[in-house]
Amino acid sequence: MAMGGASLGGDAANVAYRAVPKAKGRSSGFTLPIGIAAVAANPPSFDPDDPEFNIFEIANLVQNPPWNLQLGSVEAPSNDVVIDIGRDHLAVDLGDIRSYLPGTGARISAMQSSPGLSLGFGPWFAGVAVVAQYENNLHLNEPLRLALEDAAPFLPQTEYAVIDSGQGQAVAEIQTGAAIPLMVNGKNPREKGGMGLYGGVRVSLLRGLAYGDMRNVAAFATADTLFGSTPVVLDYTGDFRDAGPAGGGWGQAFDVGAVLVAGGFEMGVGVNHIGAKVQWNGREQRTVRDSVTGEYNAQVVNDDVSFSTSLPIVLTANVTRPIAGVLLAADVTHSDGVTQGHVGLERWIGPIALRAGGRIDESKALQGAAGLGTRLGPVGLDAAVASHGQSFGAAERGLELAVGLSFYH
Amino acid sequence: MRLMNGYVKMRAARPASMLIAAVVALMALPACGQRNVVLNVDVLSYMDATETEFNFGPVPALPGGFTTGEQSVVPEADINLVGNFADIADIHTVNLRIAIASESYSGDGADTLRFYLSEPGTDPRTTPVVMTVPLTLTASVADTTVTEITGDERVLGLFSSQAMKLAITTSLRGPSNGDALSGRVTITGIDATVIAGRKAL
Numbered sequence: 272m273a274m275g276g277a278s279l280g281g282d283a284a285n286v287a288y289r290a291v292p293k294a295k296g297r298s299s300g301f302t303l304p305i306g307i308a309a310v311a312a313n314p315p316s317f318d319p320d321d322p323e324f325n326i327f328e329i330a331n332l333v334q335n336p337p338w339n340l341q342l343g344s345v346e347a348p349s350n351d352v353v354i355d356i357g358r359d360h361l362a363v364d365l366g367d368i369r370s371y372l373p374g375t376g377a378r379i380s381a382m383q384s385s386p387g388l389s390l391g392f393g394p395w396f397a398g399v400a401v402v403a404q405y406e407n408n409l410h411l412n413e414p415l416r417l418a419l420e421d422a423a424p425f426l427p428q429t430e431y432a433v434i435d436s437g438q439g440q441a442v443a444e445i446q447t448g449a450a451i452p453l454m455v456n457g458k459n460p461r462e463k464g465g466m467g468l469y470g471g472v473r474v475s476l477l478r479g480l481a482y483g484d485m486r487n488v489a490a491f492a493t494a495d496t497l498f499g500s501t502p503v504v505l506d507y508t509g510d511f512r513d514a515g516p517a518g519g520g521w522g523q524a525f526d527v528g529a530v531l532v533a534g535g536f537e538m539g540v541g542v543n544h545i546g547a548k549v550q551w552n553g554r555e556q557r558t559v560r561d562s563v564t565g566e567y568n569a570q571v572v573n574d575d576v577s578f579s580t581s582l583p584i585v586l587t588a589n590v591t592r593p594i595a596g597v598l599l600a601a602d603v604t605h606s607d608g609v610t611q612g613h614v615g616l617e618r619w620i621g622p623i624a625l626r627a628g629g630r631i632d633e634s635k636a637l638q639g640a641a642g643l644g645t646r647l648g649p650v651g652l653d654a655a656v657a658s659h660g661q662s663f664g665a666a667e668r669g670l671e672l673a674v675g676l677s678f679y680h
Numbered sequence: 681m682r683l684m685n686g687y688v689k690m691r692a693a694r695p696a697s698m699l700i701a702a703v704v705a706l707m708a709l710p711a712c713g714q715r716n717v718v719l720n721v722d723v724l725s726y727m728d729a730t731e732t733e734f735n736f737g738p739v740p741a742l743p744g745g746f747t748t749g750e751q752s753v754v755p756e757a758d759i760n761l762v763g764n765f766a767d768i769a770d771i772h773t774v775n776l777r778i779a780i781a782s783e784s785y786s787g788d789g790a791d792t793l794r795f796y797l798s799e800p801g802t803d804p805r806t807t808p809v810v811m812t813v814p815l816t817l818t819a820s821v822a823d824t825t826v827t828e829i830t831g832d833e834r835v836l837g838l839f840s841s842q843a844m845k846l847a848i849t850t851s852l853r854g855p856s857n858g859d860a861l862s863g864r865v866t867i868t869g870i871d872a873t874v875i876a877g878r879k880a881l
Contacts, residue, residue, distance in 0.1 A: 356762060357722030498726070498760040504842065 274615020274628035274640065276657075277589075277600040282450075283384055284587040284604075285528035285541030286471035289396060290450035293680040294461060294537075296619075298651055300677035306337035334379065335659075335669070342656070342670040359497045361425035362418075369420050372411065380406035380607055382583065387446065397447040401480070404582055405439035406607070427497055432490035440580055441480040442549055444524065448473035453529075460532040467533075473526040479519025479549045482580065486510045507567065509558035512576065520550030524582065537591045547582035583607040609633050615640075622646065626655065636660050638668065644677065651677035716875050717769050719762070721839070723846065723870035727757045732848075737862025739789065739854030746854040750794065754848040756804060761842055769876035774831035774839045779869035782815045783822040787861030789854050791815040795870075796847040797838050804847035810835055817863055824868070839874050846870075 350366030382404040389398025415431040450471030460467030524547035530539040555572040589602035615628030624644035642655025658668040796804035
């Protein structure tokens, strides 16, 4: 993280790295959940009648999971919300809350793979991993966006709606494959004059573990005259589909990668989840408002629905090169239409590693990071402070502190 | 140090807004910290201008003054509000502000306007009067009277509902002596301000 999230190469993103000799002084590791500990020590109130209740804080926890320690707090907007109504007139002034609205739409998606448990036999390997993927799309229709963001008056004979749709799935990957040197010059490709070209393929048998999707629509329609003969009533419908482990079917995926090491220069390209599809058997439900009682009820529409899902292809390219005692690393990832870039520097001075980096995030904003590391034998301790743009509704960057352990090769 | 092994995280558009519109815009909009939702209702707009302006007189001078008794100005007006508002907000107070322009063309006297509010299925005039506005009429004088009240629990409940009814009456008293009373009364504003606090999902 101190290097801006830049990758030094790993076999999860690029299977060919299984065949690349480990570089001396490189490490792998994980960050400690110090942010979760802080939240657990001072949990937010979920009771709306509690004066400490802050829905913005809760939403921030959902949007920006506190694995790392967040250096700052989420302040709720302090303004009143003003609604003006009259016959044929409705206007809403949200004040500062406007900045929290999604504009033409907000999308969040993430995919995370667990570290794979694998065994190798020469170039061959087999293992198991779990991948979790989710995405959510929030959309205000244009009339509602204008009414809430621009405080434009509501119009007659118009539907105002907010649509929130999301999907999440967890899939087990039973993996096998091979990674081999394709071309090698010298004993160590990282030595001066050395060179190595490595390639790898990985085939995964996929098994669905859990799946859920939903589409929520909250809407109201205005009549010929606003507040004329009928009141404006907010309505809600929700469509849900889910499947558990028993409903998880089978599928397949294919990964391929290549790495070139020439002296100090290293470059890798990996493509994961090619053709990844999973079959499911699940249940469809719909939540609707009872027109008589006004209560919302969930109704099972189909308790044995079959469908298939896919995992987004992930493209990863990375380069590393030491220059004058400084290790320079950069990478670019692309998945599901989103491209992110990272660049980082590392310099060891005695037992202390100084690191800095930056990244272009998903909103195309520049974020920075800096940190320190030290090691005692094969184990290292790292700390980093990084900026991010993930704080809920915040116009300014957020800061987070990460602490992690590294294991040196 | 990588954040996590094999970790790919992607976002697009404005990431800050993921849940907020669903939460804030339509359901938890009142949950803006410790602040309020202010609902301004232009009650007068629900009535035709012809209903809220009336001429009176001539009322002849009589010892003690001639009284018309309580006469209907607006028999029943439907006031449609925001459905489900009470589901998403705790209404704390409601303030009613009524502005009336009056003018006596001739003669002195007095008028009393009464305002009634009720549920849709109830005749408003069978319920307690919500506001009484006394007007003093002086010959050849135009005046504007502004009266404010804070609604009681019953009125709070009405503004929590989807709809209500409004009725307005007048009670005129003529002069004891001098010229006959004639003039005009115009209701220029009936504004309700509802202050509501948060009430979660």
